[in-house]
Amino acid sequence: MIFGSRPSFFHLAFFLLGALMLLFIVAPLVRITLDSSASELSEALGDRELWASIFLTLRAAGVATIISILFGVPLAYLLAHARFPGRSLVLGVIDLPIMIPHSAAGLALLTVIGRHSLAQKIAGPLGIEFVGEEAGIATAMAFVSVPFLVNAAREGFTAVPVRLENVARTLGARPSRVFFTISLPLAWRAVFSGMVLMWARGISEFGAVIIIAYHPMTTPILVFQRFSDFGLTYARAAAVVLILVCVIGFALLRFLSRPKRGEVR
Amino acid sequence: MTLELKTVTKTLGDFKLPGLDLTVHEGEYLVLVGPSGVGKTVLLEIIAGLLRPDSGRLYWCGRDITTLAPERRGFGIMYQDYALFSHMTVSENIAYGLRSRGWSKAEAEEKTLDAARDLDIEPLLGRMPDTLSGGEQQRAALARALVVEPQLLLLDEPLSAVDLRLRRRLRRQLKHAQETTGTTFVHVTHDVHEALTVGHRVGVMLDGRLRQIGVPAELFRKPTDKDVARVLGMRNIFAASGFEDGSCHVDGVNIHVGEREDAYRHIWIRPEEIILSREPFESSARNQFRCVVESWEFHDVLVNVRVAVNEMKLDVLLTYASFEKLDVQSGTQLHATFKSSSVHCF
Numbered sequence: 001m002i003f004g005s006r007p008s009f010f011h012l013a014f015f016l017l018g019a020l021m022l023l024f025i026v027a028p029l030v031r032i033t034l035d036s037s038a039s040e041l042s043e044a045l046g047d048r049e050l051w052a053s054i055f056l057t058l059r060a061a062g063v064a065t066i067i068s069i070l071f072g073v074p075l076a077y078l079l080a081h082a083r084f085p086g087r088s089l090v091l092g093v094i095d096l097p098i099m100i101p102h103s104a105a106g107l108a109l110l111t112v113i114g115r116h117s118l119a120q121k122i123a124g125p126l127g128i129e130f131v132g133e134e135a136g137i138a139t140a141m142a143f144v145s146v147p148f149l150v151n152a153a154r155e156g157f158t159a160v161p162v163r164l165e166n167v168a169r170t171l172g173a174r175p176s177r178v179f180f181t182i183s184l185p186l187a188w189r190a191v192f193s194g195m196v197l198m199w200a201r202g203i204s205e206f207g208a209v210i211i212i213a214y215h216p217m218t219t220p221i222l223v224f225q226r227f228s229d230f231g232l233t234y235a236r237a238a239a240v241v242l243i244l245v246c247v248i249g250f251a252l253l254r255f256l257s258r259p260k261r262g263e264v265r
Numbered sequence: 266m267t268l269e270l271k272t273v274t275k276t277l278g279d280f281k282l283p284g285l286d287l288t289v290h291e292g293e294y295l296v297l298v299g300p301s302g303v304g305k306t307v308l309l310e311i312i313a314g315l316l317r318p319d320s321g322r323l324y325w326c327g328r329d330i331t332t333l334a335p336e337r338r339g340f341g342i343m344y345q346d347y348a349l350f351s352h353m354t355v356s357e358n359i360a361y362g363l364r365s366r367g368w369s370k371a372e373a374e375e376k377t378l379d380a381a382r383d384l385d386i387e388p389l390l391g392r393m394p395d396t397l398s399g400g401e402q403q404r405a406a407l408a409r410a411l412v413v414e415p416q417l418l419l420l421d422e423p424l425s426a427v428d429l430r431l432r433r434r435l436r437r438q439l440k441h442a443q444e445t446t447g448t449t450f451v452h453v454t455h456d457v458h459e460a461l462t463v464g465h466r467v468g469v470m471l472d473g474r475l476r477q478i479g480v481p482a483e484l485f486r487k488p489t490d491k492d493v494a495r496v497l498g499m500r501n502i503f504a505a506s507g508f509e510d511g512s513c514h515v516d517g518v519n520i521h522v523g524e525r526e527d528a529y530r531h532i533w534i535r536p537e538e539i540i541l542s543r544e545p546f547e548s549s550a551r552n553q554f555r556c557v558v559e560s561w562e563f564h565d566v567l568v569n570v571r572v573a574v575n576e577m578k579l580d581v582l583l584t585y586a587s588f589e590k591l592d593v594q595s596g597t598q599l600h601a602t603f604k605s606s607s608v609h610c611f
Contacts, residue, residue: 161346161348163344163346163348164348164350164351166310166313166315166335166344166348167342167343167344167348167409168350168361168365169313169314169315169334169336170313170314170315170335170336170338170340170341170342170415171361171362171365171409171410171413172336172366172413173361173362173365174365177365181361182350185352186351186352
């Protein structure tokens with residue numbers, strides 16, 4: 001206990017402020033869940049349109065995350081290890097998608113993956129369409145959420161002592177072997193938590209996605225559309241189902257990624 | 266199988282290696298000693314190939330290896346914190362180098378077992394590094410480094426992370442490992458005692474420079490200068506002048522040094538060879554001075570008493586028995602006596 005034998009007024013004040021912070025996060029989620037009636041929920045659970053959108057959302061965010069690993073993890077590793085001119089600029093660039101409004105990000109993205117874009121011309125023959133398609137949704141999600149992956153992975157790699165990698169080299173391991181047997185396993189938990197964060201952020205994305213694809217509808221868009229067309233009661237059940245799916249999903253992932261012995265925590 | 270460094274320079278942040286020449290002979294145990302922060306780790310990492318020197322070349326058996334990748338040099342490194350792979354068992358740690366060099370799992374396991382037996386850590390093979398004591402970690406790291414039979418093993422302060430009692434044992438273990446494997450060891454430390462105990466040759470590093478290198482006896486006989494003498498832990502070093510007729514002057518005190526051929530600039534008087542007494546006594550010792558006690562300090566089994574002969578401050582090592590018999594107080598008037606053969610000139 002940090003308080004020692006007798007908590008001071010200072011600590012009690014912090015305790016109170018912290019509790020209010022938590023309440024602020026938990027109260028809306030609990031309230032919306034409690035407000036929805038059982039019949040409303042059971043109806044939502046049988047709602048095929050809702051489930052299609054949930055699966056679409058989870059899948060698109062998942063694809064966005066997995067593809068981003070291929071590019072984001074090498075970048076994170078370099079940023080953690082290499083000192084090069086312009087490194088701090090790169091760090092800033094990575095955070096840009098978090099800073100800019102996501103509707104603006106969606107519009108910006110549209111200029112490079114729109115119907116007449118170079119990207120579309122290259123992807124077209126491969127059967128990939130961006131605008132109004134799942135590939136576009138995944139791209140929008142990737143754009144706004146990849147900073148979470150890169151930053152978490154970078155911190156993970158930074159925490160791996162360089163000496164371990166040095167020793168591995170002197171023992172005869174090539175850089176690739178050092179990466180896959182030392183750096184990545186030791187940073188894995190951070191990389192994984194970055195993946196979970198990125199995925200979660202992708203699922204919740206609204207602004208950028210709606211500009212690239214109103215249809216097919218991801219769940220955040222579906223909830224918004226139902227709210228604006230039919231009102232709170234009708235949108236509520238869909239929102240609650242999405243909240244529950246997310247809470248259960250992330251609780252499960254946190255459990256799977258709990259620290260094991262010897263890992264960098 | 267000689268390692269040669271030719272005017273190697275490196276600047277890294279505040280640290281500067283201004284141009285180092287060093288030759289390491291095959292099968293020797295070389296210890297480089299110097300205070301912390303003189304770039305001993307940087308030097309080892311340059312030898313290992315983990316850092317590229319700014320200029321200068323490295324040769325191994327006459328071949329230029331300045332730009333050779335660390336995994337192709339066959340030099341091992343052991344760090345102060347041992348740098349065991351925390352996500353692997355001791356056994357996996359030791360086998361890592363063998364597996365990296367393409368050994369099969371079965372072969373690697375067998376050799377790992379042998380290496381563990383040699384260092385008496387067989388029971389630890391299944392354990393994770395964070396469950397080991399400092400001494401166990403050191404032996405695991407040593408086994409991991411030696412199992413691949415490196416041509417050269419670099420040791421970075423290998424004993425500083427363990428307590429004093431264990432250090433003595435591990436020191437013997439290192440020396441033993443070096444002797445039985447015949448591997449060339451380059452060991453860096455700030456502890457001069459450690460250096461003198463294990464090293465065949467000892468080099469003194471100061472300000473990124475190798476100030477002197479040689480066998481321990483040679484260093485003590487003829488340190489190149491005062492700074493080197495200090496690093497070697499020598500006390501009672503004085504700048505001396507007027508070497509003539511077997512004597513010299515230090516701070517206005519005339520000291521007999523015996524017949525010497527050369528002119529020197531410094532003298533060093535062994536503190537354990539100075540005798541303190543209440544009254545002057547008849548002796549063959551040529552140097553006897555009145556002195557005044559200034560202070561004293563307890564050192565393990567001895568007492569270091571500081572006395573002043575005019576302006577010259579002498580450190581004298583006494584046993585507890587002599588210390589009590591003299592009834593030393595601050596300001597006590599005593600006589601300091603030492604032979605001219607206890608005075609070393611350099």
